[in-house]
Amino acid sequence: MTLTTTYLQETFAGTFELALLTDMAQAGLYKRVPTGAYLIRPGEYIRSVPIIIRGSVKIMRPDELGREALLYYLGGLDSCAMSLTGCLGQKKSEITALVEEETELIAIPMEKVDEWMCRYSTWKQFIFHTYQKRFNDLLGTIDQVAFHKLDERLLAYLRKKTQSCQCTVISITHQEIAQELATSREVISRLLKQLEKAAHIKLMRHKIAIL
Amino acid sequence: MTLTTTYLQETFAGTFELALLTDMAQAGLYKRVPTGAYLIRPGEYIRSVPIIIRGSVKIMRPDELGREALLYYLGGLDSCAMSLTGCLGQKKSEITALVEEETELIAIPMEKVDEWMCRYSTWKQFIFHTYQKRFNDLLGTIDQVAFHKLDERLLAYLRKKTQSCQCTVISITHQEIAQELATSREVISRLLKQLEKAAHIKLMRHKIAIL
DNA sequence: AGGCTTCCGTGACAAATGTTACAGGAACCC
DNA sequence: GGGTTCCTGTAACATTTGTCACGGAAGCCT
Incomplete structure (x- = not known):
């Protein structure tokens, strides 16, 4: 499927401005990923930032051998902060992202992520909002493990x-x-x-x- | 003490461009904070982003009653990701920041943090680098609590x-x-x-x- | 049906952590 | 010196979590 501005308008109603949606339709890559597939694994490089449209993705943290602790879930209109820092910093992934329920997503190439940040204020807001949510997710996880x-x-x-x-x-x-x-x-x-x-x-x- | 561009040049040698340092000298507020003081406590609003020049700040996460788990430390040239999201999102702090060793810092007003992001690429890099470091710190903390x-x-x-x-x-x-x-x-x-x-x-x- | 695998239940025990209670030493104040 | 407070050590015990061992139930394949 190719992305149309109309489709994006429906799914991102209210959050992104029109010009940005047009850009997204052009630069973004629509993907449908089946249950059980990995979006990323530790050690791999990240080249694009996914925005989840529908479905559920589980983010886990592996230890030296075998075990994988659950960090948090990504759902509708979520994005991944790890991928952001990963992208912009050219680092290897430290986490595993596993698709729990069939997921539709839009992959945004990293150049665009960077470029749009200054061009579109709604995009910048989205990015920082994402960071904030993930940070709070991690804090919640720590609360659980440390105190309960x-x-x-x-x-x-x-x-x-x-x-x-x-x-x-x-x-x-x-x-x-x-x-x-x-x-x-x-x-x-x-x-x-x-x-x-x-x-x-x-x-x-x-x-x-x-x- | 008032900030001079020269002083900033010494401390941020190589990381920030000159124009930015000039802006920082004007907009930033130099502070010296004694051991034992709180930079922020849960529930307070964050209005500026601190950049630590020297010293050591302990970031903790409180639970419902009394206990406070250690999240990580901030040291030289570190900044706090919580304050970033907090600022830009106008949220209350979820954490406690306690000065462990007498600390010198520069407080950047949140408008500037936002404004410089697009104007100075080194600033943008700094911001995202900060996010990445804090994220990794938190992951490290989770590793410890979950696996050890x-x-x-x-x-x-x-x-x-x-x-x-x-x-x-x-x-x-x-x-x-x-x-x-x-x-x-x-x-x-x-x-x-x-x-x-x-x-x-x-x-x-x-x-x-x-x- | 028979054989196989995966998942679940459970007892017994080991190890790690939490709790309670108390005693003594160091530091400080008067 | 006497009283007080804070910090440390330690024993005894309770609770929580981890591990081992095994057996049975459900599902799948042939």
């Missing part, structure tokens, strides 16, 4: 999931949760059982209902 | 301290360490004893020597 016990974090994690998928039943295995909270499967199973006994959730195979 | 046990974190913490103060003996109480690592004093005492037995450190009253 695993059972609370688990419940918060499940709640956030239901928000991002707009439903009360989520499909996930204990093993996956364990990875994102940087712990082991058995521990998650145990805590989930506790939560079920406390009537916060209901367990099913491959699925968890939040009450 | 307390004894490792403690040792890392002590090592970082010695770096920032350029010496091998640091003055601090167990209680203070406990707060920054979001745990209790007894736990820190215990682990410090362990580290001493393992000959990593030497304990003294109010002081710890790192070997």
Whole structure:
């Protein structure tokens, strides 16, 4: 699919000025990315900044071996601050971006990201707004890990999931949760059982209902 | 003290162009802040962006009650990303900035921060470089909390301290360490004893020597 | 049906961290 | 010197989290 200004007007109603949308239609690259694909992996270089139109992308931080802690999710009209600094600084990625639900995005080449910053004030605002959101996301993550016990974090994690998928039943295995909270499967199973006994959730195979 | 272009040229040798330094000399406000003072506290509004010239500032994240986890330190020629987003977004601060060692800084009014972004490319670079550094700092913090046990974190913490103060003996109480690592004093005492037995450190009253 | 894999439950134990309680030393003030 | 406060050490115990071991249920393939 090629980008049209009209299409962009619909999706970015109110946030970007017309001239910018026209530029975006020309310079941006529309992509549809299936569930399970990686937008970026640690060590790769970043050449464009993605703006998510629809879908859900999970941003994770890997440690030396194997484990990957969940940092935050990107959803509609979000963009990635890591990619911004990465781009402009020509650095390798320090994080993993995994598509959770099929995602539509617009990739903006880095020259344009830079160029538009001075030309369009709405773009500059968007960029800084993005930074602010990601920063707050990271702070929230730190709050969780530093101040809360695993059972609370688990419940918060499940709640956030239901928000991002707009439903009360989520499909996930204990093993996956364990990875994102940087712990082991058995521990998650145990805590989930506790939560079920406390009537916060209901367990099913491959699925968890939040009450 | 009033700012002179000459003084700025010395301290920012090579990073900023001359015209910018002249503007900075005019718009920037030089401040000397004593140890123990707060640059900002949660809930306050941010009106200017500080650039640290000398000294050391500790950035912390408070939780609902009392505890304050350490996020990172600002040192020479650092600036604060939180203040950037805070300024430009007119938000209240989410963090605490405490002066650890007497600090000299230049406060740049937020209008200028914005204005210079398009006028001076070195300023824009500086801003984004700052973002990148803070982001990496936060990622490092998350790494520590998510993947490492307390004894490792403690040792890392002590090592970082010695770096920032350029010496091998640091003055601090167990209680203070406990707060920054979001745990209790007894736990820190215990682990410090362990580290001493393992000959990593030497304990003294109010002081710890790192070997 | 039989064999295989993946996911889940669970007990038993080990290790790490948090909590409570108390005692002694150092510093300071009077 | 006596009282007070702050800092440190330490024992005992509770709770939380991590690890190992195993068995069973569901689903898939042939």
